[in-house]
Amino acid sequence: MDNNHHHHHQFQKMQSYMEALEEEKRKIQVFQRELPLCLELVNQAIETCRQQLSGTTTENMQGGQSQCSDQTSTDGPVLEEFIPIKRICSASDDEEEEEGDEQHSHKKSKSDGAADKKKSDWLRSAQLWNQTTPGPTLQQEATPRRVSVVEVTRNGGAFQPFLRENKIPVKTSTSHDSDRQNKNNQSLIELHSPVPVTATSSTADTTTANGNGNGTRKEEKEGQTQRKQRRCWSPELHRRFLQSLQQLGGPHVATPKQIRELMKVDGLTNDEVKSHLQKYRLHTRRPSPTQHGGNSQAPQFVVVGGIWVPPPEYATVAASTTTTASGEAARPSPSSAGVYAPLAIAAAPQQRNPSKDHSPSHSEGRGSHSAGDAHSKSPSTSSSTHTATSSPVD
DNA sequence: AAATGAATAT
């Protein structure tokens, strides 16, 4: 009766294998365009597997000869060697912090060992961040492929999902959701030649090292002041940007260099950050120039202790400000909270390495954290003897 | 010289 056991064993293995394959397929499917053959292979494997499974108990099954053109002889158990069906995915990286990004609503408790799937980690490996397929004008078209999955210095995976999605005019201020929603972007990804690569042909095998240490761009030789490739601020990049921003205490005190350093994105230059910051600052200010003039009916904000707060609750704000401001400052919202507080004013220059060390302070979701621990000082002291009242005059 | 912010330029 050993045979029985054996078969049984085989059977189970097969099943696991199948499952693994299926999952693999699911992953790959997203990249259909880029990895058509992969998909094909997996499909074949699955097919083969299925056949074997259906082959029932009958002794050695060897139906492998039908499809897989060159399956290397018939060894039924070819599969055995393939995969250690396991999730060894030691996702040791990932340094997401704060931001209620992940929706922990995993109710998918699949019967038993189905294991949990956390896809989305796998697609972090792509680099892609530049290049927006410029016009057919000039531009150096080099580097055919070489997608180099790099990530050498984890650039945070700033990518440009090219989901077509019509941009319905329902935008309106919005960058709000778009960021969060982007998690949706299960769609395809543009893998192309992200790295500048010294045009000029040949060799160039730069292999990773994309560090661009060389004077890739710029005039290299006099004369042509080629404009730099426009850095594309993908949501990911922007996210980093915002994060750094708040660690530094708001857009008005953060300096480009600091930001750049905090962002830890290699290849990112000061100027790029500077530029972005400038835009951000502008865009963040008085976003609604529409109808200005006499709406002095209800003062939108009041200065308390040096920070702008909405009138109705500045009693409590004092402390929550940190949370609110820093948490939301990111999202300049016209009507509600377009304020950022120069936090970091009183507190020591809290500069934590984005790598570790994170006090579990706010893991808040959307709700509200109303005063948890806050009171320290009394704002009432009319802090700025003269500051108040005088609204910023332009 | 290098960093920064504002003004331009594309």
Add this chain to the structure above:
DNA sequence: AATATTCATT
């Protein structure tokens, strides 16, 4: 509108 580049200041 979004980036890049130039300009003036420190």
